[in-house]
Amino acid sequence: MAIQKMLLNIFCDVFASDRRLRRRFVATSALQQELRxxxxxxxxxxxxxxxxxxxxxxxxxxTFTRMTGAPAEIDGSAGGSFSCFGGAITGRNLEVVKGRRLVQGWRAGPWPEGIYSLVRFELEGQGDGTKLTLEHSAFPPGQGDHLGAGWEANYWAPMRKMLADHAA
Structure with missing residues (x-):
């Protein structure tokens, strides 16, 4: 729970400069608390x-578009927004440590307005390869199975294929 509070604080800091987004985030924070x-x-x-x-x-x-075959616009900096799969997945990068860590406020289009889950990618070199650890939390009830399967189908399988094609 402490990590979620820390990430929510980072999330608030990212949006602090945008008054409209900050108001919307504060207005939905009670709902976000219910969705822990x-x-x-x-x-x-x-x-x-x-x-x-x-x-x-x-x-x-x-690169993401080439990997998935779906439109993506990604600002890869901390605080940068992203829209993947033609806008089906949107959010903001909360923490960006090149080659090591990416933490995102991440949402699927059909979720209630203002609801963001937390996605954390940790990367660790292992010989000639990379171990990626994904942690996805604070998503709406009943979404776990769908989201879990979606990571493999929409991220990992296409990434393996793209990286293998690039290596060949």
């Missing part, structure tokens, strides 16, 4: 590529 889930998706996946290549696939719009 005990359920956390945790996935460990490995890729035959460097941490920098894996990181690039997550934060570079053209």
């Amino acid at each position: 889930m005990t359920e956390v998706i945790r996935q460990d996946v490995t890729f035959e590529a460097t941490p920098d290549r894996v990181f690039e696939a997550l934060v570079d719009g053209p």
Whole structure:
């Protein structure tokens, strides 16, 4: 729970400069408190590529588009916004440590307005490859199975294919 509070504070700091977004976030914070889930998706996946290549696939719009075949616009900086899969997934980058960590305020289009989950990607070099640990939390009730399967189908499988094609 302490990590969620810390990330929510970072999230608030990112939006502090935008009064409209800050008001919307504060107005929905009570609802966000109701959505604190005990359920956390945790996935460990490995890729035959460097941490920098894996990181690039997550934060570079053209690379993400090439990987998934779906439109993506990504500002890879801290505080930068992203829109993936033609706007089906949107959010902001809360913490960006190149090649090591990416933390996002992440939302799916059909969720109630102002509701963001927390997604954390940790990257660790392992020989010639990379171990990526995903933690996805604070999502609406009943979404865990769908989201968990979506990470494999929409992120990991296409990323493995793209990185393998690039290595060949």
